[in-house]
């Protein structure tokens with residue numbers, strides 16, 4: 001099996017993110033995805049409504065910019081393109097040409113994707129992983145999955161989609177949480193096979209730093225995971 005350049009295979013699929021060991025955000029009773037930005041009027045798409053769109057299933061690998069990969073994950077959900085064409089495009093304000101899409105999670109995480117990359121065939125809003133509803137470790141109740149881009153694009157706990165006519169500046173939100181990615185600068189395309197890890201730094205310069213810290217990051221995130229909080233009970 002071949003992994004993209006600079007990636008290392010991990011056992012399983014860890015919970016990972018700027019949340020570190022903080023528990024995942026609570027899932028609202030009636031979760032919605034807020035649609036905002038250059039639409040005539042903002043509106044909310046209930047997740048129950050997403051479920052009425054054609055289902056999309058995808059078995060792919062997942063690659064974190066810190067250098068670990070997980071393989072053969074079976075996601076189920078709705079293609080982002082379908083969501084875009086069904087709900088967003090008809091609501092765009094007149095004379096607007098969308099260039100970027102911003103995805104936001106319930107924990108304040110955000111990722112920015114060019115419209116072309118967002119509409120790629122393999123980008124989906126996933127609600128299930130390996131035959132089960134998404135758990136809190138991996139982004140309940142719904143998350144973006146963009147398999148050809150580094151994991152930081154795949155916003156978990158998706159609650160808001162904003163459409164923009166220029167690249168939005170990542171100025172609001174919690175500075176500290178995304179500090180490492182802010183300092184290094186997320187790459188505007190973030191394609192894993194091109195090793196577009198960061199905007200300003202060449203990939204070889206960050207690889208050793210990441211290699212030295214992956215284990216710590218994985219361990220910290222695991223401490224806040226669902227399994228750590230609810231360990232399987234002995235029988």
Ligand SMILES: Nc1nc2c(c(=O)[nH]1)N[C@H]1C(S)=C(S)[C@@H](COP(=O)(O)O)O[C@H]1N2
Nearest residue numbers: 015016017018019064105109138151154156
């Ligand atoms: N809401 C949210 N989404 C997020 C993150 C986060 O901290 N919060 N971390 C990103 C990063 S850096 C990675 S590698 C993946 C990890 O996904 P996983 O926890 O399902 O393995 O989620 C991405 N999406």
Ligand SMILES: [Mo]
Nearest residue numbers: 064065151152
């Ligand atoms: Mo990541």
